[in-house]
Amino acid sequence: MANPTVRSEDSVPLRVLVYSSDAATRDQVMRALGTRPHPDVAEIEYVEVATEPVVIRTMDAGGIDLAILDGEATPAGGMGIAKQLKDELDACPPIVVLVGRADDRWLADWSRAEAVVEHPIEPFRLAEAVVSLLRRA
Template identity: 90%
Template sequence: MANPTVRSADFEDSAPLRVLVYSSDAATRDRVMRALGTRPHPDVPVLEYVEVATEPTVIRTMDAGGVDLAILDGEATPAGGMGIAKQLADELDVCPPIVVLTGRADDRWLADWSRADAVVQHPIEPFRLAEAVVPLLRRT
């Protein structure tokens, strides 16, 4: 439910929120960005995406700061998003919220181990992804 005290116009002059989307598969990155679009909910500012295909680039980008949310594909190869999520949560002084995409419902325990803030299962469904992401974006 939308916050009645917040109007879409309240974010017109806001800086976009930067969302890192990591997957070794370009089609998965595209599905994530299409599912959320530029504005998944009126309660959040416009999203700006940073597409990343490799673990070293994820680490460099996150170390540099300025990322408001990271969406990491647990099925990425050779480095899966759950391991990267755990590393980021352990090593960054200020870690933005992390969403992990899992291949199976049974992977939930591993996503919990990774210290992800939310878990969404493949295939990417826009409503489920937005349902996980929007509350995390509201906190930023």
């Protein structure tokens, strides 16, 4: 069986939701990953989201392969949103939570996010987490 994350000429881009109330954080995530973070992974198409209601509505609609949620976003943090999505969606895609402090990892574990990456965002660390999850998805 073919791996859907492996890139081919006619492959469909993977849809990655990036949530943060801060446009600079969303931009940093997308620039860190680029459109193709690894040769084995299909091209990425980003869905930028700035508010919790839009995250919920977009995830409910389906078609998202992975979500990156900013745990430092306000007024709704990514960890709480991750927990809600994991509790409410039957087929929730993998989630990466961005945390402000290493001590917040326990909360990210509580949220049932599959990966945690700390601010400031290190491109290689973020790409490693994202590629690993996309390969498993």
